[in-house]
Amino acid sequence: MSSADLRDLYQQVIMDHNKKPRNFREMGNANHLAHGNNPLCGDALVVFVKLDGDVIEDVSFQGSGCAISVASASLMTEALKGKTLTEAETLYESVHKQMTGEDIEQSALGKLEVLSGVKEFPARVKCATLSWHTMHAALDSDHDISVTTE
Numbered sequence: 511m512s513s514a515d516l517r518d519l520y521q522q523v524i525m526d527h528n529k530k531p532r533n534f535r536e537m538g539n540a541n542h543l544a545h546g547n548n549p550l551c552g553d554a555l556v557v558f559v560k561l562d563g564d565v566i567e568d569v570s571f572q573g574s575g576c577a578i579s580v581a582s583a584s585l586m587t588e589a590l591k592g593k594t595l596t597e598a599e600t601l602y603e604s605v606h607k608q609m610t611g612e613d614i615e616q617s618a619l620g621k622l623e624v625l626s627g628v629k630e631f632p633a634r635v636k637c638a639t640l641s642w643h644t645m646h647a648a649l650d651s652d653h654d655i656s657v658t659t660e
């Protein structure tokens with residue numbers, strides 16, 4: 511994908527997911543959840559996960575934040591549903607590397623490749639990674655925890 515195409519797609523996808531976030535709901539029967547805060551921007555999200563064995567049966571989020579934080583969380587929930595913990599961990603690492611500018615195999619990301627567009631806005635990288643850090647913390651813990659972007 512050319513960088514101009516990626517920029518257009520990035521804008522479209524962020525706008526769409528911000529306007530109509532997927533899986534934007536509280537999950538009463540979640541068995542993992544975490545609160546994520548990005549004080550630099552004021553993004554505050556809660557990520558809910560329902561694990562069945564090592565499969566992510568359901569994942570959702572709530573909260574408020576800028577367009578990028580909401581869209582990234584929305585894309586994340588779509589990507590993670592039905593994944594195993596190992597697959598989720600691999601995806602987390604790939605997305606993190608991609609958004610912080612490391613070269614990775616783009617085909618590993620599929621639709622999430624669009625998130626790499628955030629590299630052009632370095633101040634917003636923490637907005638885009640927030641939901642991923644929060645999801646990672648939720649899976650690592652069996653009680654409600656809070657994470658803050660570094």
Ligand code: ZN
Nearest residue numbers: 551553576637
């Ligand atoms: Zn933000």
